[in-house]
Amino acid sequence: MVCSSYLRSLIIRAGNTGIFTKTRVRLNNIQWSLHAVPALGLNYTWRCEFRRCLKMMVDSGAAAKRGPVTDLLLDKDDDGGFVSGGWKSEDRKLSCGYSSFRGKRATMEDFYDIKTSHIDGKSVCMFGVFDGHGGSRAAEYLKEHLFENLSKHPQFLTDTKLAISAHVFISVEDEMKHQISLSLCESYQQTDVEFLDSERDSYRDDGSTASTAVLVGNHLYVANVGDSRTVISKAGKAIALSDDHKPNRTDERKRIENAGGVVMWAGTWRVGGVLAMSRAFGNRMLKQFVVSEPEIQDQEIDEEIELLVLASDGLWDVVPNDDAVALARMEEEPESAARKLTETAFTRGSADNITCIVVKFHHNNNADPAKIPA
Template identity: 75%
Template sequence: MVCYSILKTVSAPLGHFINFLRPQVHTRGFRRNFDERFGDPHPVVLRIKGLRMMIDSGKPVESGVANVLPEKEDVIYGDFASGGWKSEDGSISCGYSSFRGKRINMEDFYDVKISKIDGKTVCLFGIFDGHGGSRAAEYLKEHLFENLMKHPQFITDTKLAISETYQKTDAEFLEAESNTFRDDGSTASTAVLVGSHLYVANVGDSRTVISKAGKAIPLSEDHKPNRSDERKRIENAGGVVLWAGTWRVGGVLAMSRAFGNRLLKQFVVAEPEIQEEEVDKELEFLVIASDGLWDVVPNEDAVSLVRTIEEPEQAARKLTETAFTRGSADNITCVVVRFHHDAPDDPVCSE
C-alpha cells in the first residue's frame, strides 16, 4: 500500500517470521525474475523463528503457556520465504508465502499458532501489513494472539474477546511507542478456529476469502475511507476524507481503520469487523493475504488458483508469484488454510 510515505523509514528491519515446522526459503526463481526486471536489489534479512506451539499445562492461560519447541533464530538472506504445516490427524493443513516484492523494505508479518485453552484446541492465523514502518505489524505478530488467548472469555464469547483484544492491543502498542517520533500503523486480518466455528476479524485492507462449494466468498470488507459508512464515521468524529491519488483520511492514510497511527487515532480506529462461519463440508479452504495480493488478484482468481493445488504451501507460493508477475508494487504475503473433511472425526480444533 502507498500511505504515510513521508514517514517511511528506509532502513526499517524486516523483523521475525514464524517458521511453521518446515521452513523453506526459495529465492532463485524470484531473484532471477526480479534482477531481470529491476536490477540487483539490496538483500533482505529474513529472520525465521521456530514454531511456538502452545499447550495446556492445567494452569490458567497467563501462567500455563509453554513452548513445545525451544525458540531458535536463524538468519537467511533472500527475498522470499514459505513454509507449511499439517495437523497430526490430517484434518487441517496450512501454508504461507511472503515476498518483499518491489519494495525496499519488508513490512508484512504473519502468525500461525495452535493453543489449547480450557481443554479446547484452537487454531489462529493472521496477516499484519505495516505502513509508515514495520514496528506496528511486528508488535501485532508478537502480541495480538498472545493477548487473545489470555482473554477470560475467549472460549465462551469469542467475538467479544476478539473485539476487546484488538482494541486493547492497539492501546498497548501506542503506549509502548509513546516516547518515539515514529507513527507506524498496521492492518490485521485474522482467522480464529474454535471447534467448528471460524471467526474472521479485520482491521484495514488486508482480506480473508473462503472457498465454499467452489465459490469465492469474502469474509472481510476492506476498510477504505470512501466506504460510505466509514466516511460517515470519520466525519462524525471531526475528520475529513480527501482525494490525494486515492481517497485518504486527512489526505494522508489510504485506509480508514488500523492499529497505531497515533496522529490520526481519533478517526482511524482498531475496532474489528467480525464475521462468523460454520466449518462444514462445503468449506474447502481460506486465503488470508495483504493487499499486495488483492490489489492485482481478484477473489475469484485466488480461489480458482488454490483449488487446482492440493498442497497449501505450494498454493500460497503460487499466489505470491502470480501477484508479482501481475505487477503488484507492494510486499506480498498470504496464508492458505485447507480443511480436509475426509480425515477422521477428530479434528485438531475439536470441541
C-alpha cells in the same frame, strides 16, 4: 553490495533468531508460533526462481492448558527476501501454508502469525496477516502480542454455560460466539492501546492492518482491521469474510466525518489526505478517526468449505478473490498454493510487500495420510 560489517551484523542477528538452525526442535508444553521477519535487503528480480523456503518457527507465550509437545519442521533458507513454510494438524483435518515476499519494496513491513493450542479442552488455531505502513514496528508488535492477548482474555473460551438474562434464553453456541467476538474486539483494542503506549516517546507514527482467523473446533471467526482480506472457498466459490476498510466506504466515511475528520482525494481516497485506509492499529496522529475496532464475521466449517486465504493488499490489489481461490484450489499442498499466489501477484505487477496464508480443510477423517500435505 552489502558492506562486510553490515553483512556480519545480519549473520549475527540471523543466528540469534535461529534462521540457520538445521536441527529438529521439541517444545515442552508451550504454544508455538510461526512468523515472518524483515527481508535482508538483497536484490531480487521476477526471474529469480522460488527455489527454497524458510520455515521460521518461534515459541511464544500461551494461555493455560496448552497442547501437547509439538515437533517443529526443519528450517530452510532463501537468498531472495522470500520465505514460505507449512504445517498440518496431528489429526490431519487441517493443513496450512504461508508465503511472504518483500517484492519491489526496499523494506519488508508485512508480518504474519500462526498459532495452535488446546484451551479448556478445545482445539484452537489462529492465523493472522499484518501489513505495516510508515514502518514495520506496528505490524511486528501485532505479531508478537495480538494472539497472546487474545488467548489470555478472561472470556476467551471460558466454560460456556446456559445463560438466561432478563427472561431471554441464550443458547450455549450463541453465548460462545458472543464471548469470542467480545474477546476479539477487546483484545484488538487492548493491543492497539499497548502499542501506542510503547511508542509514546517515539517520533514515528506507523500503523498496521490486521486480518485474523480464529478456528475453534469447527467454527471460524474472522476479525479484520484495514485493507488486508480473508476469503474462503465454498464449493469452489470465493466468498469474502472481511470487507476492506477504505475511507470511501459510505459507512466508514460517515463515521470519520461524524468524528470531525475529513476524507479527501489525494491519488486515492485518504483520511485527512494522508492514510488510504479507514481503520488501523497505530497511527497516533489520526487515532480519533482511524480506529482499531475490528469487524467480525463467523462461519461454520462444513464439508463445502475447502480452504481459506488470508493476505495483505499486495496480493488483493492485483489478484481478485475468484482468481485467488481458483489458483489455491489447483495446488494440493497449501504451502505450494501460498507460494503460487505470492508469485502470481508479483508477476502481475504488485508493487507492495506480498504475504498470504492458505488453510486447507480435510473433511475425510479416514483420508490416506500420503495424500495430505506434509
